[in-house]
Amino acid sequence: MADAKFEALLRLGDNALILGHRVSEWCGHAPVLEEDIALANTALDLLGQTNLWLEYAGEVEGKGRSADDLAFLRDAWDFRNVLLVELPNGDFGQTIMRQYLFDQFNLLNLRALTESKDTRIAEIAEKAAKEAAYHVERSRGTVVGLGDGTQESHARMQEALNLLYPYALELFITDEVDDEMAEAGVFPDPKSLEDAYLVAVAATLQEATLDLPEAHFGHRGSGKDGRMHTEHLGHILTQMQWLQRAYPGQTW
Amino acid sequence: MADAKFEALLRLGDNALILGHRVSEWCGHAPVLEEDIALANTALDLLGQTNLWLEYAGEVEGKGRSADDLAFLRDAWDFRNVLLVELPNGDFGQTIMRQYLFDQFNLLNLRALTESKDTRIAEIAEKAAKEAAYHVERSRGTVVGLGDGTQESHARMQEALNLLYPYALELFITDEVDDEMAEAGVFPDPKSLEDAYLVAVAATLQEATLDLPEAHFGHRGSGKDGRMHTEHLGHILTQMQWLQRAYPGQTW
C-alpha cells in the first residue's frame, strides 16, 4: 500500500511539476500582459502543489528524499506524469487548451481527494482545489473566448483540441495502483470522474463552438506508470535539472 | 606560455564544438535531403577538429583532462568560443550565413596555423584546413545561390547578414593571449588575417548580390576570453552535457 500510495502521489506531483514547468516557459512571452500575469500565477500554484505532493511522496517512501530530490534527481523513466502535460506549448491556443483539459480533470480529482481517508491528502487537496477552481474558470473562459472569437482563433482552437484531446483520455486509464488506492479510499477511481469530466468538457466546447473530435488514446504504456513518454520530457529535464546535476549537493 | 597556448587551443576547440553542435541540430530537419547530408558532414568534421584541439589543450594544460572532460564538464564561463557560433540556427539562411562567415575565417586561420612552430598544431591544421576548404566552397556556394535566388531568398540572406556580420568582427579582436601566441609564432595574429577575410567576404557578397552592412562589434568582453556570451550558450550546455552531468564518471 505504501508503494501504491507513493506512486499515486508521484502522479499528482509530477503532473503539477511538468505542467507548471511548461506554463512557466511563457514568462515574458505571452500575447497580452494580463495573460502573462495569469500564466505565471497558474505556474506558481502548480509548483506549490508539486511541493506539497512530492514532499508527502518522499515521506511515504521513507527513504529521506525531499520534494527537491524527487523533482531534480529522477530521470525521465521515473516520472509519472501523463503525456498531455509534457507536450510542447505550441501557440497560445494550444497552451490554453492543454491547460483547460488538465484543469478540468484536476479540479474534479482534487475535490474527490478532499474526501480521502488520508487526512494529509485531504488537507492538501482542500487548498489545491480552491486554486484549481480558479484555474478552470480562467482557462475555460479563454477557451470559450478564443473558440467563439474570430475565424482564425476558432480554427486554431479546434486544431489544438484535435491534437490534445486524445492525450486527455490518458487521465482515465487505470491500473493496479489506481485500483488499490480506490479500494483503500485514499484516491478516487479515475474512471469515477470520467462522466463528470466529459459533461463539463462538452459544455465548454459547446459554448466555445468547438467540436469534440473522435479520439482514442492508442498508446500502450502510459506516463502514469512510466512505461511511455514523449521525447519532450527528456528535454524538459535537461533544463529543469541542470544546476542540481552540474553542482550536486549544494545549497541554493 | 603554456597558459596562453591552452587558452588559444580552447578557442579553436570551442568554436568547432559549439558550431558543430548547432549544425548537428539540423539533422533530419533540413530543406533538402542533400543539405541534410551536407550539414551532417560539416558537423562531423567540426566535431573531429574539436576532438583534436581539445585533446591537445588537455595535454598542454597538464592536469589530465581529456577532450571529453573539457567538452562535457566545463560550465559556460569557461568556454572560449566567439558569440557567432553560439547564436541560434534561425532559418536555413541564417545557419548557412553563419557557417560561411565562420568557414571563411576558419580556412584562413587554419592555413596560417599550418606554419605554426608547434608541429602538433601544424599537423592538425593541415588536416583541418582541407576540410575547411571544402566547407567554404559549400557554404559560399549556398550563400551565393540564395543571395542571388528569388526575391524572398535574397531578402532573407540580407537579413541574416545584417544580424550576423557584427558578430563576425569578434573573430579579429585580439588580446594578450593572441599577442603572446603570435609573438611565439604558434598562432597567427588574428588581425593579420583580417584583410584577406574582408576581401574574400566582399567577393562572395558581390556574387550573392548582398550588401555589406555597417557593422560594429560593440560588445565589451568577448567570448574569446569568456567575459561575455549570449544566453544561448547555457542552453546548449544543458543538452550537450546532460548525460555526463547526470551520470558522472561512467563509460559510454
Add this chain to the structure above:
Amino acid sequence: MEPEERAFQEKVDADIRIEPRDWMPEGYRKTLIRQIGQHAHSEIVGQLPEGNWITRAPTLERKMILLAKVQDEAGHGLYLYCAAETLGVSRDEMTEMLLSGKMKYSSIFNYPTLTWADIGAVGWLVDGAAIMNQVPLQRTSYGPYSRAMVRICKEESFHQRQGYDIMMKMAQGSEAQKRMAQDALNRFWYPSLMMFGPSDANSVHSEQSMAWKIKINSNDELRQKFVDQTVPQAEYLGLTVPDDTLAWNEDKGGYDFAEPDWDEFFDVLKGAGPVNHDRLEARRKAWDDGAWVREGLLAHAEKKRSAKVAAE
C-alpha cells in the same frame, strides 16, 4: 496472361533483373513504388528518433558515430528515392504523399527514444530487424531497387554493431546504466517484432509480391529468424527479453515466443502512437520552412543556365 506479362514473369523466375525501360505490369510498378517509397520515407523519418539524441550524446566519439549514422540514413533515403524515380514518380511527389498521409513509413519510428540506451536498442533491434528484412531484398527482381539494397545492407550491418556496442557498454556499466539498457529492451522488443508485419495469413498482397520477387520471405519466417538471432545476444548482455513465454523449441530448432499486440500495431499505424504527431509535424515543418530555400536555389541555377546559354 498476355505474352508481355508472360515474358516478364519468365525473366523474374530466371532471376534476370527488370530494368526501368523494360516492360512491367502496372501492378508491379505500383507495388514497387509503394514499397520503395515507404522504405525511403522510413529512412528519412527514421533520422528523427536518433537525431533526438545527437545533441545529448555522452562523448565526442559517440556523437560523431551517431551523426554519421543518421547521415547514412539520409543517404539511404536518397538511394531509394532515386530507385523509385526510375519508376516514374518524383521525390517531391513522394514527399507530398508522405506528408498528406497517403504513403506510410515504418511504424517503429512512431516510438520515442527516451534514454541513451534507446539509441543502442534502435541500432541493435531496429536495424537488426531491418537488415533481416533487407538482406533478401538484395535479390529482388527490380534492378535499381536491388542495387540500392546492396549498398544499404553493407552500411546497416555496421550500424547494428554500433548499436550493440552501446548496449554492451550500458549492460556492463553502472546500475543506472543497466537499468536503462533493460528498460530500452523492454520498450523496443515488441515493436521490433512488429517490424516484420502481421502474420502472412492476414496479409493480402504477399502472394503476388512473392511471385514478383518483390518480397522474398514470409513475415513469420523472418520474425522467427530475428528472434532466434536476438535472444542469445540479449542473454550475452545479461538482459531479459520481456516475454515470459519465451522458450527454446527443440523440434522446430527455434524459439517459441509471444506475438506482439497487433491491436497496438494497427492503432499506431492509424496515428495513435505516442509520437506520430511529432514525427510528421517535424517533416512537414522541414518541408514547409524549406520551400524558400528550394525555390531560391532553383532560381539561381536557372539564372546561371540562362547566362551560360546567352554566352554561347
Add this chain to the structure above:
Amino acid sequence: MEPEERAFQEKVDADIRIEPRDWMPEGYRKTLIRQIGQHAHSEIVGQLPEGNWITRAPTLERKMILLAKVQDEAGHGLYLYCAAETLGVSRDEMTEMLLSGKMKYSSIFNYPTLTWADIGAVGWLVDGAAIMNQVPLQRTSYGPYSRAMVRICKEESFHQRQGYDIMMKMAQGSEAQKRMAQDALNRFWYPSLMMFGPSDANSVHSEQSMAWKIKINSNDELRQKFVDQTVPQAEYLGLTVPDDTLAWNEDKGGYDFAEPDWDEFFDVLKGAGPVNHDRLEARRKAWDDGAWVREGLLAHAEKKRSAKVAAE
C-alpha cells in the same frame, strides 16, 4: 510664462499633485510619456533576463520566488502603462513604439544572465539601482505616476532582498558557487552604475525635469549613494568589487570609484550589446504571434456585448 503655466508650476512647487484632467504644459506631458513609457518597457523587457532562468532554477522554492518576481514585473509594467494612458497614449501605441525602436528600455537588460548567480546579481544590483532611482519618484509631481511608484517600490525592495539572499547562499557555498558569484558581480557592476545615466553635466533634459519634479535627484548623486550602499554589502559577502580605484574618501564621506565605460553605454544603447537583438526579437515575436489571440478575445467580447444589448 503664461498664467496657466505659472499656476501649474506653483502647484508643482507646492508639492500638489498634478492629475490627468489638470492643465499641463505639452513638454511636461511629452517628457512624462517618454519617461513612464521607458520605465514600463523596462519592466516588460526586464522579465526576459530573469525569465531565462525560471526553467533552470535550482530548487522548487527558488523557482517559485523567481516566477513570482517576474510576475511582479509584469504587474509593474501594467501599473505604469495605466499611468501613461492617463496622459493620452494607449498601451498598444507604446508597445508599437518599443518594437519600432522609437521608445527605449533600460540598457541594463541588454546584458545576459549567464549563470544562476546572475539572478542574484540582478536582484541585488539591478533592482538595488532601480530602487535608488525610484524611491524619490514616489514624490514626483504627476499623481498617477507617483502612486504607481509607491506600489512598485514596496515590491522592489523585497526583490532586492531576495537577490541578495541568492548571492549570500552562493558566496557561502562551494568554490564553484563563490566563483559564480564573483563572476556575476564582475559582469554586473559597471552596467549597474550606468543605470543612473551619464553625468548630469552631459544630460540635456535634466534641469527642466527637475523643475517639473519629474526628476528629483541628479544622476551622479544617486550613483554615489548606490556605491556607498553596495560596497559594504559586497564586503559582507566576501566579494571584490571589480574596481582597483575604489577607496573610501573621508572628506566627502563616500567612496571614490571608477566611472563606467560610457562608450560601451552608448554602444549598447545603439543596439550593439550582446543580447539587444534577442530582447527585442523576443518581444516582437510575443506581439506578432499574439495578434490572433488579442483579436479573438476582442471579437468574443464584442459578440457578448452585442448579445447583451440585443437582450435588453
